Amino acid sequence: MKKVASGLIVAILILMVAACSSSGSGGSSENGSGGDQVVLTVFSSMEQEQEQAALQSVIDAFEEEHPNISVDLNTPSGGGYEDLMRVKMAANDMPDLFDTHGWAQLRYGEYVADLSDMEWVERLDPALEPILKDEDGKVYAYPLNQAKDGMTYNATLLEELGIEPPTTFSEFLEALEAVKEKTNGDVTPLWFPGGNPHSLAQFKDVMATPLLITHPDHDYSESLLDGSFDWTNYTYLPEVLLEMKEKGLLNEDVLTAMQPSAVELMAQKKIAFSFIGGSFGPEVSELNPEVKVGTLPALPIHEGDSPSWIGGERYTFAVSEQTPHLEEAKLFIEFLAQPENAKTIAEGTSLTAGLIDVDAENYYSEYYDVFSDVEVQPYFDRVFLPSGMWDVMGTTSAELLSGTLTPEQVSAEMEKEYLRLREQ
Missing domain, CATH: 3.40.190.10 (Periplasmic binding protein-like II)
Structure with missing residues (x-):
């Protein structure tokens, strides 16, 4: 029906x-x-x-x-x-x-x-x-511009809490726990505007690259391209997303929150981390000049791997x-x-221009300078997934957080739609 x-x-x-x-x-x-x-x-x-x-x-x-x-x-x-x-x-x-x-x-x-x-x-x-x-x-x-995506964080808040910006995904998870503990739950460690499921897809798309592509022992690029990928290797992402929710590390209204709320909440130092990019940082600082938003590349999941910017044209x-x-x-x-x-x-848009002769001052320039040696990887879905999978990533994530799907069922649904859409 x-x-x-x-x-x-x-x-x-x-x-x-x-x-x-x-x-x-x-x-x-x-x-x-x-x-x-x-x-x-x-x-x-x-x-x-x-x-x-x-x-x-x-x-x-x-x-x-x-x-x-x-x-x-x-x-x-x-x-x-x-x-x-x-x-x-x-x-x-x-x-x-x-x-x-x-x-x-x-x-x-x-x-x-x-x-x-x-x-x-x-x-x-x-x-x-x-x-x-x-x-x-x-x-x-x-x-109009080109992106360097990863995650954003409240640099002012983390400094006040004495929490160092993470360098690996495991450190990121530890930082979320530390935010919750040090603020007695008054600050949301990781905030998603999940009223639009595409924001959840953004998390999955950014973190799929360090999970499935960049580490030589966990590089599934060939099988993703030829259609033989074993989707149980993807299950870690829905598992960790659900784990963060169950531990109270996500906003309680994760499935209904909309992005405009994020600027005010970040400016009030009520959010520690997010996956919102673009002009998010400047909008926060314009509302509260005392708050600085920082950015980090996609953090490595596997030991021995390096961080990656996720990019292309925005x-x-x-x-x-x-x-x-x-x-x-x-x-x-x-x-x-x-x-x-x-x-x-x-x-x-707080991003780099798409033309080589345009030198734009960027809100995140100091962070891009710190990570100037970090390679830019293309968006995962644009290279390895057929058209239409972005919606699937978003809807399965929402169903996961609502309790409709288990992590294993998310991977199974991803595999089914991946194979179906490849045939179109």
Whole structure:
């Protein structure tokens, strides 16, 4: 019944999108009086307010410079971006520009125009070329920034508690216990906005790399790629997530909490660790300048391994292959790629720019300097899992924490969906 209901919902959404399309939901040329005003529809997966503000400031400057072009920015909240884009792909009603969020080639490749003739391509960071450029030279999207993911922590709080930032995952678990003990439970050791299960998927995705890839004795990359992976090797992640909940190391409202609450709680020193990145740190310090948020790479799980940043492009803009406003869309991207504008967005998102000639000051720069020798590993799901597994990681984690699934059942469900989606 769930599959039937899901199918009906998708069908209804497709009909709604198609209806919108017939009235001009894509880019349009209108000004209410028969003029030639161009409206570019732009969709982004940005959810944090400071990030959106940085992008909007550049959009405002673009519209001032090009008064005949308006940019209609859409940022679906609550983790709904992927679902909305799936509906739009099914209805063949793509926005003029849209965020490929790590799937420029594998998911969106057939829907995007080639940007290889644009000037900024010569300035693309080589680290992003395998993700955004294929062997034939097609460039799929423009990178607004690139990520170095791991975990974030309340550096001010840990210093006050006399707790050293952990260097291994086992030390991380010990640090969570120490926070709980030293604050008598008044501070949440590890906080998840689990009202959006994608936040739980983020934890799993970040920690899957040290569990299954980077240690030579625990490198399952080949079996993950060829489909023969033994998913019992994954069970440690749901086991440790459930263990943290049972020990009271997670927020009590882990399954209902939403991300906007995190900024205020971290600023009040009520959270020690999280897996929220991007502009989270600057937003906390803006609310309470006395609090500094630090960041750590993904910590090694196996003895003898090294930490890893988990990265790739964070936000991008691709141009729809079917847009009637290709020239205007490219003009917008050219504006975004101007060094001063690329710097504004990189700094507003507290991440590194995607272009080699843009030196952005970053909230986390001191931490990136400390870990400058740490290698950047690609996002686990983008390399080793078929499209659609991100949702599975999130929903199985939520079901685990609600008591619906055991850790072993989580791994079994992951295996079933992994094999099913590989066949699609």
